[in-house]
Amino acid sequence: MIAKQRSDLDLPNPWPHDDEIMALTKKSSGLFIFASTLARFIESEHHDPNERLQLVLPEASGTTHEGRAGIDSLYSQVLLQAYSSVDEPEVFDSLKRVLGAIILAFNPLSQRELSVLIGAPTSLISTTLRHLHSVILVPANKSNKIRIFHKSFPDYLQDPQRCTDPRFHINPTINHGNMAINCLRLVKRLKRNPCSLPPYQANQDTPNLPQLLEDKLGGAVRYACSYWAQHLRLSPTSGTCINWVILSVTRMLEGTPPWIEVMSLENHLEEVIPSMNCLLDWLDKVS
Amino acid sequence: MFATGAEAHASTMAKVYAEARANNYTFAEAKAMAYAETKAMETHTDYKASAKALATDCLRLSMHFFHPIQQCAQQVYHTAIPLSPTSSWLHKSWLPSIIDNQLSCVAVFSGAPNTWGSLLRTIDVRPSQLTCIATSAQRIISACKDNVNIYDAVTFVLRQSISTPETVTKIQDSPDGSILFFAHTFSATMWDVQTGGLIHTFPTQSKINDIAISTTHIACGTSNGSVEFWNIDAGGLGRGFRAGNPVITIHWLSFQELAVATQSVLYICNVTIGETLGRFAVPGHVWGMVYLEYRTFLVGTSQPSSGAGQEESFFIRCQQPELQLSELNLFRKRFMELVRSSVHTGQLSNPIPVADKVVCISPTNGVQLFDTRSNDWAKSPPLLGAAASVAVSLNRNLVVQTKDSVQIFSVDVLKSGKIYSDVHLSHIYPLGGDHIICIQSTRHLTLLELGTMQELHHDDNTSLLRSSLTGQSASAHDGLVAEFGVSAIMQAWQSGIPLPERASVLNEDTPLRGWSPESTWMVAFYNLPQPELCVIDTKTRITLVNLPLEDTNLGMGEAYDITFNSETSFYLKIDGPGWHVQIPYNITVSPSEHYTLTQGKPAPLSEPQPTLPYSLDANCEWVLDAKSRKICWISPGDIRRGDGGHFWAGLSLVMVGDDGVVKKLTFKEPDC
Numbered sequence: 001m002i003a004k005q006r007s008d009l010d011l012p013n014p015w016p017h018d019d020e021i022m023a024l025t026k027k028s029s030g031l032f033i034f035a036s037t038l039a040r041f042i043e044s045e046h047h048d049p050n051e052r053l054q055l056v057l058p059e060a061s062g063t064t065h066e067g068r069a070g071i072d073s074l075y076s077q078v079l080l081q082a083y084s085s086v087d088e089p090e091v092f093d094s095l096k097r098v099l100g101a102i103i104l105a106f107n108p109l110s111q112r113e114l115s116v117l118i119g120a121p122t123s124l125i126s127t128t129l130r131h132l133h134s135v136i137l138v139p140a141n142k143s144n145k146i147r148i149f150h151k152s153f154p155d156y157l158q159d160p161q162r163c164t165d166p167r168f169h170i171n172p173t174i175n176h177g178n179m180a181i182n183c184l185r186l187v188k189r190l191k192r193n194p195c196s197l198p199p200y201q202a203n204q205d206t207p208n209l210p211q212l213l214e215d216k217l218g219g220a221v222r223y224a225c226s227y228w229a230q231h232l233r234l235s236p237t238s239g240t241c242i243n244w245v246i247l248s249v250t251r252m253l254e255g256t257p258p259w260i261e262v263m264s265l266e267n268h269l270e271e272v273i274p275s276m277n278c279l280l281d282w283l284d285k286v287s
Numbered sequence: 288m289f290a291t292g293a294e295a296h297a298s299t300m301a302k303v304y305a306e307a308r309a310n311n312y313t314f315a316e317a318k319a320m321a322y323a324e325t326k327a328m329e330t331h332t333d334y335k336a337s338a339k340a341l342a343t344d345c346l347r348l349s350m351h352f353f354h355p356i357q358q359c360a361q362q363v364y365h366t367a368i369p370l371s372p373t374s375s376w377l378h379k380s381w382l383p384s385i386i387d388n389q390l391s392c393v394a395v396f397s398g399a400p401n402t403w404g405s406l407l408r409t410i411d412v413r414p415s416q417l418t419c420i421a422t423s424a425q426r427i428i429s430a431c432k433d434n435v436n437i438y439d440a441v442t443f444v445l446r447q448s449i450s451t452p453e454t455v456t457k458i459q460d461s462p463d464g465s466i467l468f469f470a471h472t473f474s475a476t477m478w479d480v481q482t483g484g485l486i487h488t489f490p491t492q493s494k495i496n497d498i499a500i501s502t503t504h505i506a507c508g509t510s511n512g513s514v515e516f517w518n519i520d521a522g523g524l525g526r527g528f529r530a531g532n533p534v535i536t537i538h539w540l541s542f543q544e545l546a547v548a549t550q551s552v553l554y555i556c557n558v559t560i561g562e563t564l565g566r567f568a569v570p571g572h573v574w575g576m577v578y579l580e581y582r583t584f585l586v587g588t589s590q591p592s593s594g595a596g597q598e599e600s601f602f603i604r605c606q607q608p609e610l611q612l613s614e615l616n617l618f619r620k621r622f623m624e625l626v627r628s629s630v631h632t633g634q635l636s637n638p639i640p641v642a643d644k645v646v647c648i649s650p651t652n653g654v655q656l657f658d659t660r661s662n663d664w665a666k667s668p669p670l671l672g673a674a675a676s677v678a679v680s681l682n683r684n685l686v687v688q689t690k691d692s693v694q695i696f697s698v699d700v701l702k703s704g705k706i707y708s709d710v711h712l713s714h715i716y717p718l719g720g721d722h723i724i725c726i727q728s729t730r731h732l733t734l735l736e737l738g739t740m741q742e743l744h745h746d747d748n749t750s751l752l753r754s755s756l757t758g759q760s761a762s763a764h765d766g767l768v769a770e771f772g773v774s775a776i777m778q779a780w781q782s783g784i785p786l787p788e789r790a791s792v793l794n795e796d797t798p799l800r801g802w803s804p805e806s807t808w809m810v811a812f813y814n815l816p817q818p819e820l821c822v823i824d825t826k827t828r829i830t831l832v833n834l835p836l837e838d839t840n841l842g843m844g845e846a847y848d849i850t851f852n853s854e855t856s857f858y859l860k861i862d863g864p865g866w867h868v869q870i871p872y873n874i875t876v877s878p879s880e881h882y883t884l885t886q887g888k889p890a891p892l893s894e895p896q897p898t899l900p901y902s903l904d905a906n907c908e909w910v911l912d913a914k915s916r917k918i919c920w921i922s923p924g925d926i927r928r929g930d931g932g933h934f935w936a937g938l939s940l941v942m943v944g945d946d947g948v949v950k951k952l953t954f955k956e957p958d959c
Binding site: 090093178181192193197199200201202203204239240241243244246247249250253254256257260261262264265269270272273274276277279280283286 | 303306307314315316319320322323324326334335337338339341342343345346348349350353356357358359360361362363364365367368376377380381384388390439441442444916917918
């Protein structure tokens with residue numbers, strides 16, 4: 001199919017060769033995600049498919065690249081190819097910010113929501129994700145949710161034994177801490193009566209409340225209100241970042257009433273109690 | 288050493304920044320960390336402590352005011368923050384902007400608590416009455432006459448209701464939380480929590496006094512001295528156990544060993560082999576018991592057979608917590624020893640293990656604590672009202688059952704403190720417009736100034752009611768308080784000063800009465816056998832004059848008030864279909880001390896019944912305005928329902944709570 005689509009290129013016939021297909025089959029160990037990721041990797045419009053195929057083939061003849069290791073090497077190639085010409089540490093900082101938020105979010109986020117949540121322009125997000133279309137679905141519409149094709153990709157990124165390149169490894173604890181701080185920053189910005197409701201109006205008397213919340217707050221703030229405590233629970237409890245995290249928590253807590261208000265409007269007021277218990281448990285663990 | 292503080296800060300900032308970068312934090316993150324670190328150094332702020340205090344404040348606010356905020360998000364400003372304890376951070380920091388923006392109708396809250404206290408939540412089940420409660424890590428279960436409610440143990444939100452065919456007297460949760468067991472009078476039932484459906488009924492030969500559930504068995508201790516067992520999985524009847532006397536309480540020590548207490552004997556029996564492993568005499572009549580696995584203590588309360596009004600608690604240490612059958616002989620010799628027997632004054636509830644202490648509830652003395660570490664009683668703060676009866680532990684909290692509510696207390700309740708006094712306020716009444724009369728459980732009276740809410744002191748001898756207060760009892764007419772018990776005695780105060788005692792005898796069926804401002808006399812209205820007014824001398828208790836009311840056409844209306852406008856003149860107000868009048872009367876005394884009651888010309892009722900700008904709903908839960916909007920939520924524990932629990936004084940709602948504290952909520956003009 002790729003050969004037909006890319007008829008402009010002088011691909012050999014047959015392509016890929018039977019030997020190559022055998023090697024790829026062996027490497028995939030029957031994992032559909034391997035095959036689908038490989039197909040997306042190879043079919044990239046901006047690259048020569050044969051070159052891309054050769055990138056993953058040299059190791060295919062080995063016997064060690066089977067099962068999980070096979071997909072690991074494929075993910076490694078995807079990341080290396082995406083950032084092969086990059087040297088600037090800032091780019092990798094951005095990559096970690098964006099990828100960390102995508103893989104650790106408890107609910108999928110759109111580019112716009114992600115942009116608000118991590119405080120980065122949507123252009124940075126799309127640039128960062130441009131060469132990762134084989135592992136992450138990035139819809140053209142910036143309001144649609146970004147989705148990861150397979151759970152094995154975030155698992156790979158978070159495991160330092162598997163993702164051995166520190167430029168790509170996502171430390172889940174540190175990144176949950178970052179997510180917690182991003183969420184707290186948004187929650188702290190909430191103002192009283194964010195939906196401009198009349199005083200004493202019962203929630204049930206407010207028509208189309210979920211849409212009103214979406215219009216007035218937006219998905220990122222709604223996400224932050226619901227999940228800051230869950231990110232905090234998984235954040236570091238020691239190290240250099242602690243005072244930073246606690247300071248963010250304190251500042252958010254000083255402005256708690258609007259957050260309680262939003263949780264009530266979301267019909268999730270009961271989550272305030274476990275969130276606070278979560279925070280108190282986390283503070284108890286902080287050293 | 289750094290020459291200046293600025294150098295030290297710069298050094299810290301550089302160090303933190305470098306560490307952060309080394310730990311793969313981004314530039315921006317590392318910069319923010321360095322800033323936070325130096326900020327903490329500069330301000331000497333303990334961020335952790337302040338975050339904890341704020342989080343606790345937020346937790347308590349959301350738990351206490353969960354109900355109103357859940358219904359209306361902005362109630363966090365309308366009610367929650369204005370009515371939060373004065374020392375709470377949210378109250379202190381947010382109240383000024385709430386006042387500036389006129390977000391709450393509460394203008395002044397006198398008697399507001401200073402701190403959150405230990406009460407986490409009150410679950411009000413009125414008008415039903417509770418029969419029993421139980422808890423597990425996930426839920427609180429309460430039973431009323433014909434239904435069982437299951438609440439979330441974290442949020443205290445009602446999750447499920449189960450209708451039961453019979454009244455539930457005891458509740459037990461299965462260890463895995465999937466099944467509930469209810470004890471009824473002559474049966475136990477097993478229910479599926481998921482569906483709320485009845486799974487099985489276990490009939491018993493005699494009245495069930497207690498049930499206990501293990502992972503494999505359900506046990507019922509009955510009034511004829513038998514303990515009946517059912518295998519939960521197989522459904523069959525197990526070997527029974529027979530004690531000599533009615534079983535008071537039972538408790539599983541392991542999946543096969545059961546402690547069975549009769550009035551004065553404690554048995555340990557093995558349900559698998561059907562054998563009694565131990566038999567121990569306990570001091571007094573056993574009241575309740577509980578096994579503390581972590582301390583290997585079996586703890587119980589008992590009442591001495593001498594019945595001198597004292598109760599004892601027995602504490603028995605289990606030295607071999609894993610009861611192995613192979614150690615049976617050893618177990619019999621060494622298993623238990625009496626380590627302490629503590630005498631305590633007053634009645635006690637079942638012992639409840641909470642954290643590392645045992646809590647007992649005394650109906651008269653509130654919470655009593657036994658610290659299992661020090662093996663001694665601690666004293667507790669005055670938290671629970673006299674109605675508190677049964678309590679169970681929930682995680683690290685204490686759940687208390689009163690007649691019509693479930694109250695959840697935080698572990699703070701376990702702090703030692705002042706012992707609960709049996710003196711608490713039971714009724715409050717307006718007195719002459721400027722004062723509040725508060726009646727204590729001891730029948731002592733306290734006077735408060737309505738404006739300042741300050742107490743006025745009086746001689747104890749003149750402020751003691753002669754008997755308990757009954758029914759409608761207080762008159763607002765310029766300082767007269769009357770008590771209508773069997774002996775129908777009155778006591779009078781005026782402007783906060785006790786007057787010489789006046790007394791009179793009334794017919795108990797007197798429908799309407801009024802008091803002269805100086806309490807010289809009382810006017811009583813009798814409807815049967817025919818309408819008449821009587822003037823009674825409150826010193827001598829003699830009826831001075833009777834006046835039949837033949838021409839007032841009372842059959843067409845209803846007399847509803849007697850209002851004095853001076854010591855010798857009053858109005859009888861009558862209202863009904865086509866009959867809205869007030870009839871003036873004068874009391875005159877001749878030189879020969881002959882009393883006359885003269886009727887004046889009826890006049891139209893001068894005014895309709897005054898309408899207050901605010902009112903309470905039927906449950907005393909919400910303050911409403913004229914448009915029936917829910918303006919302010921009153922916490923169930925803050926207001927006592929019924930006569931004498933609250934009154935309106937203009938724009939102020941004066942109320943006495945379960946904690947015996949009189950509070951006054953003054954609202955703004957209703958156009959706010």
